[in-house]
Amino acid sequence: MFETAELGSKIDKKTFKREGPKARAELLEVQRVVAGSGLAPVVIISGGDEYGKVPVLDLLLSWLDARGVESYALSDPTDEERERPRFWRFWRLLPARGKMSILIGSWYSHPVVERAYERLDELEFEREMRRIRDFEVMLAHEGVPVVKLWLHLAKSVHKKRLAKVKRDPRSRWLISEESWTNFKRYDEFRRTAEEAIRLTSGGVAPWHIVESVDDRYRNLTVVTTLTRALQDAVHSDDAHRAKRSGRKAKISLPRARKANLIRQLDLTLALPDNEYEEKLEQYSARLAKLVRQLRDAERSLTLVFEGPDAAGKGGAIRRLTGAMDARLYRVISVAAPTDEEASHPYLWRFWRHLPRRGRVTVYDRSWYGRVLVERIEGLAEREEWKRAYAEINEFEAQLTEFGTIVIKFWLAISPEEQLRRFRDRQTTPYKQYKLTEDDWRNRKKWDGYETAASDMIERTSTDNAPWVLIEAEDKRWTRIQVLRTVCRHVRKALKG
Amino acid sequence: MFETAELGSKIDKKTFKREGPKARAELLEVQRVVAGSGLAPVVIISGGDEYGKVPVLDLLLSWLDARGVESYALSDPTDEERERPRFWRFWRLLPARGKMSILIGSWYSHPVVERAYERLDELEFEREMRRIRDFEVMLAHEGVPVVKLWLHLAKSVHKKRLAKVKRDPRSRWLISEESWTNFKRYDEFRRTAEEAIRLTSGGVAPWHIVESVDDRYRNLTVVTTLTRALQDAVHSDDAHRAKRSGRKAKISLPRARKANLIRQLDLTLALPDNEYEEKLEQYSARLAKLVRQLRDAERSLTLVFEGPDAAGKGGAIRRLTGAMDARLYRVISVAAPTDEEASHPYLWRFWRHLPRRGRVTVYDRSWYGRVLVERIEGLAEREEWKRAYAEINEFEAQLTEFGTIVIKFWLAISPEEQLRRFRDRQTTPYKQYKLTEDDWRNRKKWDGYETAASDMIERTSTDNAPWVLIEAEDKRWTRIQVLRTVCRHVRKALKG
Numbered sequence: 001m002f003e004t005a006e007l008g009s010k011i012d013k014k015t016f017k018r019e020g021p022k023a024r025a026e027l028l029e030v031q032r033v034v035a036g037s038g039l040a041p042v043v044i045i046s047g048g049d050e051y052g053k054v055p056v057l058d059l060l061l062s063w064l065d066a067r068g069v070e071s072y073a074l075s076d077p078t079d080e081e082r083e084r085p086r087f088w089r090f091w092r093l094l095p096a097r098g099k100m101s102i103l104i105g106s107w108y109s110h111p112v113v114e115r116a117y118e119r120l121d122e123l124e125f126e127r128e129m130r131r132i133r134d135f136e137v138m139l140a141h142e143g144v145p146v147v148k149l150w151l152h153l154a155k156s157v158h159k160k161r162l163a164k165v166k167r168d169p170r171s172r173w174l175i176s177e178e179s180w181t182n183f184k185r186y187d188e189f190r191r192t193a194e195e196a197i198r199l200t201s202g203g204v205a206p207w208h209i210v211e212s213v214d215d216r217y218r219n220l221t222v223v224t225t226l227t228r229a230l231q232d233a234v235h236s237d238d239a240h241r242a243k244r245s246g247r248k249a250k251i252s253l254p255r256a257r258k259a260n261l262i263r264q265l266d267l268t269l270a271l272p273d274n275e276y277e278e279k280l281e282q283y284s285a286r287l288a289k290l291v292r293q294l295r296d297a298e299r300s301l302t303l304v305f306e307g308p309d310a311a312g313k314g315g316a317i318r319r320l321t322g323a324m325d326a327r328l329y330r331v332i333s334v335a336a337p338t339d340e341e342a343s344h345p346y347l348w349r350f351w352r353h354l355p356r357r358g359r360v361t362v363y364d365r366s367w368y369g370r371v372l373v374e375r376i377e378g379l380a381e382r383e384e385w386k387r388a389y390a391e392i393n394e395f396e397a398q399l400t401e402f403g404t405i406v407i408k409f410w411l412a413i414s415p416e417e418q419l420r421r422f423r424d425r426q427t428t429p430y431k432q433y434k435l436t437e438d439d440w441r442n443r444k445k446w447d448g449y450e451t452a453a454s455d456m457i458e459r460t461s462t463d464n465a466p467w468v469l470i471e472a473e474d475k476r477w478t479r480i481q482v483l484r485t486v487c488r489h490v491r492k493a494l495k496g
Numbered sequence: 497m498f499e500t501a502e503l504g505s506k507i508d509k510k511t512f513k514r515e516g517p518k519a520r521a522e523l524l525e526v527q528r529v530v531a532g533s534g535l536a537p538v539v540i541i542s543g544g545d546e547y548g549k550v551p552v553l554d555l556l557l558s559w560l561d562a563r564g565v566e567s568y569a570l571s572d573p574t575d576e577e578r579e580r581p582r583f584w585r586f587w588r589l590l591p592a593r594g595k596m597s598i599l600i601g602s603w604y605s606h607p608v609v610e611r612a613y614e615r616l617d618e619l620e621f622e623r624e625m626r627r628i629r630d631f632e633v634m635l636a637h638e639g640v641p642v643v644k645l646w647l648h649l650a651k652s653v654h655k656k657r658l659a660k661v662k663r664d665p666r667s668r669w670l671i672s673e674e675s676w677t678n679f680k681r682y683d684e685f686r687r688t689a690e691e692a693i694r695l696t697s698g699g700v701a702p703w704h705i706v707e708s709v710d711d712r713y714r715n716l717t718v719v720t721t722l723t724r725a726l727q728d729a730v731h732s733d734d735a736h737r738a739k740r741s742g743r744k745a746k747i748s749l750p751r752a753r754k755a756n757l758i759r760q761l762d763l764t765l766a767l768p769d770n771e772y773e774e775k776l777e778q779y780s781a782r783l784a785k786l787v788r789q790l791r792d793a794e795r796s797l798t799l800v801f802e803g804p805d806a807a808g809k810g811g812a813i814r815r816l817t818g819a820m821d822a823r824l825y826r827v828i829s830v831a832a833p834t835d836e837e838a839s840h841p842y843l844w845r846f847w848r849h850l851p852r853r854g855r856v857t858v859y860d861r862s863w864y865g866r867v868l869v870e871r872i873e874g875l876a877e878r879e880e881w882k883r884a885y886a887e888i889n890e891f892e893a894q895l896t897e898f899g900t901i902v903i904k905f906w907l908a909i910s911p912e913e914q915l916r917r918f919r920d921r922q923t924t925p926y927k928q929y930k931l932t933e934d935d936w937r938n939r940k941k942w943d944g945y946e947t948a949a950s951d952m953i954e955r956t957s958t959d960n961a962p963w964v965l966i967e968a969e970d971k972r973w974t975r976i977q978v979l980r981t982v983c984r985h986v987r988k989a990l991k992g
Contacts, residue, residue: 040840083852085898091847097839123619130626131890134698138887141880142841202630343593344536345638351587356579384637391634394627402581 001194003467004261004458005152005211009221016216023223024063030230031100035068037234040095040144043226044106047151048158048189049212050179051165053104056151059219060102060226070095074105086110087135094144107132112196116188125192129199140204145233147226148205150197151212155186191463198397198462202390209458261454262412262469270474283483284323290490291324295358297494300404302355303486304366307411308449309439310421311472312479316411317362319479320486329360334369346370346388347395357403367392368408371456376448389459396465405493406465409482410453411472415446497690499963500757500954501648501707505717512712519719520559526726527560527596533730536591536640539722540602543647544654544685545708546675547661549600552647555715556598556722566591570601582606583631590640603628608692612684621688625695636700641729643722644701646693647708651682687959694893694958698886705954757950758908758965766970779979780819786986787820787856793990794853796900799982800862803907804945805935806917807968808975812907813858815975816982825856830865842866842884843891853899863888864904867952872944885955892961901989902961905978906949907968911942 011019034041043060045053057071072093081089087107095101111128114120120128136146153161162183165171182189197207208225212218271279294301303320305313321329332353341349347367355361370388374380380388396406413421422443425435442449461467468485472478507515530537539556541549553567568589577585583603591597607624610616616624632642649657658679661667678685693703704721708714767775790797799816801809817825828849837845843863851857866884870876876884892902909917918939921931938945957963964981968974 080852084850085894085900087894088847088850091844094840094844096836123623126626127619127622130622131894134886134890138843138883138890139841141883144841340592344590345635345640347634348587348590351584354580354584356576387634387637390630394630394634398581398583404581 001197001458001461002152002154002190002209003461003469004454005150005209006154007211007261007264008157008213009211009217010214011216011220013216016220019220023220023227027063027223027227028065030227030234031064031068033234034100034230035098037237038097038143039233039237040097041100041230041233042094042139042144042146043100043102044108044146044148045102045104045151045222046106046108046148047210047212048186048193049151049153049161049218050182051161051171052151052153052212052215052218055215056149056219056222057102057104059223063223064100068098069100069102071102072104074103074109090135094139097143107135108196108200112189112192113182115192115195116182116185118188125195126199129196133200133202136200136205143237145229145237146205147229147233148200148207149222149225150193150207150209151218151222152209153212155190157213158183158186194463198390198393201459202387202393206386206389206459260450261457262410262450265412265469265471267412267414267417267471267473269471269477271476271480273476276476276480279480280319280483283480283487284319286487287320287323287483287490288325290487290494291328291360293494294360294405294490295328298357298403299493300355300357300399300402301360301486301490302399302404302406303360303362304368304406304408305362305364305411306366306368306372306409306453307472308413308418308446309442310418310425310434311411311413312475313364313411315475316409316470316472316479316482317364319483320362323483324360328358329362330355331362331364334363334365334367346384347391350395354399366408367395368456368460371460372449372452373442375452376445389456392460393462393465396460396462400464405490407486407489408461408465408467409485410457410467410469411478412469413472415443417473418443497693497954497957498648498650498686498705499957499965500950501646501705502650503707503757503760504653504709505707505713506710507712507716509712512716515716519716519723523559523719523723524561526723526730527564529730530596530726531564531594533733534593534639535729535733536593537596537726537729538590538635538640538642539596539598540604540642540644541598541600541647541718542602542604542645543706543708544682544689545647545649545657545714546678547657547667548647548649548708548711548714551711552645552715552718553598553600556718559719560596564594565596565598567598568600570599570605586631590635593639603631604692604696608685608688609678611688611691612678612681614684621691622695625692629696629698632696632701639733641725641733642701643725643729644696644703645718645721646689646703646705647714647718648705649708651686653709654679654682690959694886694889697955698883698889702882702885702955756946757953758906758946761908761965761967763908763910763913763967763969765967765973767972767976769972772972772976775976776815776979779976779983780815782983783816783819783979783986784821786983786990787824789990790856790901790986791824791854794899795989796851796853796895796898797856797982797986798851798895798900798902799856799858800864800902800904801858801860801907802862802864802868802905802949803968804909804914804942805938806914806921806930807907807909808971809860809907811971812905812966812968812975812978813860815979816858819979820856824854825858826851827858827860830859830861830863842880843887846891850895862904863891864952864956867956868945868948869938871948872941885952888956889958889961892956892958896960901986903982903985904957904961904963905981906953906963906965907974908965909968911939913969914939 045056090107093101115125139146201207210221307313337349350367370380371385375385399406425431457467470478470481541552586603589597611621697703706717803809833845846863866876867881871881895902921927953963966974966977
């Protein structure tokens, strides 16, 4: 979930000078529209980056029209607040229509901290998240969209940041005993945050994860993300009113600045031929054994393959299945739904073919079609693919809770490499059947697919069902990486 | 929650003969519309009445067009089902668009039974309910409305029924060992059912509680309720499409047959003058003491008064507050919201004035305005007051979890008595200010208000925050009943 926020994303001064004013103008404009619409947004600035929240708040307060904004830094409840049910303090700071509240610290803070320190157990934490979700759904219904920003720092960066802030006398006061204590629980906080984000991102109030390592990048990303989220809120509110009044609403939405995870991969990674043969044999033998152990342990394994056309999914899958007992695995190629499938809820076709215990199922394309091809080709409506992230997370949570091991592979290639492979298919007779008109058409939407894939990975990569990105420019490298990853995960799962 | 289903509601043969065919025709008609709409409803027949489910299913299957319906009686999962995550079996039986599935036994059965037998704890049960809610929300989005019918029997009726079925050789086979074991846990099942209904009634898939004591009443109520729910589903689906296409949709909705709780009250109950004085003194003294104990225990008490105009709310409240230390209580009269209140989410004005620990707050009218006056006068949209039941339940759950004791009074009078009191106000100079044009206007919508009140009580009376119905035709009786109820609840809460 945090993969896209651990890339070291930066913006240079020049770019910030150029883009900052534009972003600021857009933010002001959307604030004006919000004020006119009668919405009353609440913006939550949250996350692991303790020292980024205040600067972000400062920036927003200075860029926004101050007459329409109130900000609150919530820490421990006051005596007054302690005398009432816990949510009383949050009700107090809801803005009036046309205004906006910005919060540092929110209804998430207490349960996240308590869970990270194991003072809440898993189920108690889930109850808190359920309560928050109901609260946010109610707010959305009542014209209070909640925009949630999570400022994230990778562990190593966080550590350096702490040290740096401590060295600097101007900022030393920012570091409390608590900062260090919390940092010692970095992993627990990260896990808890992932869980919180997964449980409260569905539907009306999704989380936006922002990498916080570089101030300029963070600030600009926060501003464009907030702008877009507010436009979204106005848009759906307009659509809602349009429904009542029968008129149509349309607002153009700019894209938020977002680091692209896939572009960060080192596609030059490759494996020489001799090494490949040796490792193929080594991992195949290991996998064969592990698959038998899976059967004996009655554990299922579900592997998902996604990636651009000609990324080498089929080849990688064949190397996997080549190592397995044919009675134990099944490869499912997912294409357009059948008539019968189309007449059921989206996930029905995947539930339908769920294997029994102890089996391996390999999906060549999968349920992620909804947030990839269906999103890009307009086969699913915006609201359909938007809610699909949460639905898919819930689907996979049910699989993993049942004991199924879920691993999802994204095979990444460059557009140039794809073109080379397309040409090869064109000229090699036995490969021609693989190349269709669709492939050329999809290729034209490369950037759209890449963005969709990046969003998908951010929102659906979880501890229990992770996305694994494979640099797939070299086929040998790809296949060995896939085999190795599967072996490692399965071995770990069988041990745990 | 089950109050409206413990009235002994019956229908005689003649009425059934007259109304049955009409209800059947309407059901068939809505089935035809559903088929054309591409919706794929799932109907769940659930509840404590084990012997009513099959007859209801039989009736529906014989009244509906059989070509569009499949039915499933779910009991223990099959081997096949056990080999997959638990929801697999439910995905299997989802109907295709235009068809309908009717289930006896559903995704509720397992968690409800497990909870009633305390094999699931409160939090585990809540997680299951959360999962179900997500599932049903997803289904609704995907064109699969879920209509949930709960067949209810009061404990005494249930017991008699068991005995009767056992005596009859034709039905004896229906009774299993399990039936008796389950009946021993009637209270646990009832409590669990209430919790399940509360947690899964919000928004898209509300429960419909049907009293099951009389076959004809039960059957006719099931049919009209189902008809209405399906029409609702078509209606909101149409509205959804209308939003996309810009056209307007309207469908007329007949009312489901529903027993009226309020009409069952015995309004002749009264108290002679001398007895009144004596009891007033007795309970006032008791209450005064209890209120001081509340303060010392730092427990809050929240009392809500609702009822028709001139039902005697003010008088009852004055007898209560007369017994309390003025520093410890506050009476809040709820009228139309202020400008500031109207510009915030609905419940904001009530959160705002929440008292601190150890205080008594008496609401003369309350947050229930949304599902009473705002519903009837069209001040809230249909979707607004429909979701308000769940929002209010959640609000009160937060209060009671915090330790607040919540009691809600409905003072019931007859329209004739109201008229007498209005006239009295007209002719008594010092009472004239109490009578407004609004009162006369509201009076004309008596039936609407009574239905709204009945729905409200059904959906928001919970173990922790119960509705108490008071026969309010006689003012002395009313006041003493209110005092007595408050004393009893507070004493119990302080003990527990």
